[in-house]
Amino acid sequence: NAGVMQNPRHLVRRRGQEARLRCSPMKGHSHVYWYRQLPEEGLKFMVYLQKENIIDESGMPKERFSAEFPKEGPSILRIQQVVRGDSAAYFCASSWPSGANVLTFGAGSRLTVL
Amino acid sequence: GEDVEQSLFLSVREGDSSVINCTYTDSSSTYLYWYKQEPGAGLQLLTYIFSNMDMKQDQRLTVLLNKKDKHLSLRIADTQTGDSAIYFCAESIKNSGNTPLVFGKGTRLSVIA
Numbered sequence: 001n002a003g004v005m006q007n008p009r010h011l012v013r014r015r016g017q018e019a020r021l022r023c024s025p026m027k028g029h030s031h032v033y034w035y036r037q038l039p040e041e042g043l044k045f046m047v048y049l050q051k052e053n054i055i056d057e058s059g060m061p062k063e064r065f066s067a068e069f070p071k072e073g074p075s076i077l078r079i080q081q082v083v084r085g086d087s088a089a090y091f092c093a094s095s096w097p098s099g100a101n102v103l104t105f106g107a108g109s110r111l112t113v114l
Numbered sequence: 115g116e117d118v119e120q121s122l123f124l125s126v127r128e129g130d131s132s133v134i135n136c137t138y139t140d141s142s143s144t145y146l147y148w149y150k151q152e153p154g155a156g157l158q159l160l161t162y163i164f165s166n167m168d169m170k171q172d173q174r175l176t177v178l179l180n181k182k183d184k185h186l187s188l189r190i191a192d193t194q195t196g197d198s199a200i201y202f203c204a205e206s207i208k209n210s211g212n213t214p215l216v217f218g219k220g221t222r223l224s225v226i227a
Contacts, residue, residue, distance in 0.1 A: 004156075033214055042118075042202065042219035043157070056214060091156055100145055100164070101206050103215060105156035 002027075004094050004106035005074075012112045019079040019086070021109045025094030031055075032075045033103060034067060037089040049075060082113045118218035120203055125224045132190040134221045136203030139184065143205040146179060147215065148188045151200045160188070160201075190223075198225045 005024040013019050025032050031050055035043040045059040049069035060067065064082075069075040079086055089110045093103035117139045126132045138146070144165050149157040163170045163177045163186075170177045176189040190197055200220040206213060 035217075040219075043217040045214040045216065048214050059214075093157075100162060101213065101215070102147075102159055102162065103157075104159070105149075107154075107156045 004029075004092055004104050006090075006092050006106035006109050008109060009107065010110050010112070012114065013082050014114050015083055016081050019082050019111055021077040021079075021090050021092075021111070022074040023077070023092030023094075023106060024074040025092075026104050029094035029096045029104070031095045031097070032069050033093045033095075034075075034077050035091045035093065037091060037108070039088075043091065046077070079111070082111070084113045087111055087113045118203055118205055118216055120201075120218040120221045122219065123222050123224070125226060126193050128193060128195055128225055128227050130193055132188075132193045132197065132223055132225075134188045134190075134201050134203075134223065136186040136188075136218055137184055138186065138203070138205050138216075140205060140216075141181075141184065143184075145206040146177075146186050147204040147206070148175075148177065148186075149202040149204060149217075151202065151220065153199075157202060193223075193225050195225045195227055198223055 007022050033048050034046040037043050047060050047067045048056040064080045066078045089108045091108045093105045095103050119137045147162040148160040150160050151157045161172050174191045178187045200222050202220045203218045204215040
């Protein structure tokens with residue numbers, strides 16, 4: 001079991017470009033979460049998805065950010081027209097339906113905006 | 115509202131016990147968690163406790179929950195240099211469905227040899 005796989009691990013973009021971050025959940029997990037970690041900050045929840053459905057996007061910025069989890073393939077977090085303030089580590093986690101809701105995290109994708 | 119607070123830094127000597135504290139505000143929290151993050155890595159689950167428990171022990175780790183004071187602690191016995199990391203407290207506030215976890219800012223544990 002390869003765990004939660006995120007790629008790319010590091011991504012550099014210039015202001016105004018697009019960033020696409022991918023996450024493959026653990027085998028058997030049907031729930032995916034995206035979190036953002038700014039330097040010296042904790043993890044801030046962004047969005048929670050199940051296959052083909054966005055369940056909770058209360059933490060997503062209203063503009064430029066979108067997420068999907070298609071029937072086939074990984075979950076994608078897309079940031080359009082990136083700005084320097086988007087520089088952060090973006091973590092994906094997955095879980096399967098259970099009372100304890102234990103999240104398994106990927107190693108993260110570190111976005112740097114020049 | 116949901117808010118999880120932790121002190122930012124803790125420094126201990128190798129072999130001593132470490133105690134990392136956390137307070138949360140939502141009294142409807144059902145599960146509380148401790149995660150560990152090593153440099154450049156993702157978060158690794160250490161342990162979790164259901165809100166109707168007072169204590170949970172797992173090898174060198176002891177979790178204490180004071181639900182009345184909304185206080186959670188993680189004790190690491192015989193702390194080793196490999197325990198140096200950031201420790202995050204998190205809560206899950208709903209009893210049904212896989213709701214997102216709310217994390218504190220993390221406590222950076224430094225172990226001095």
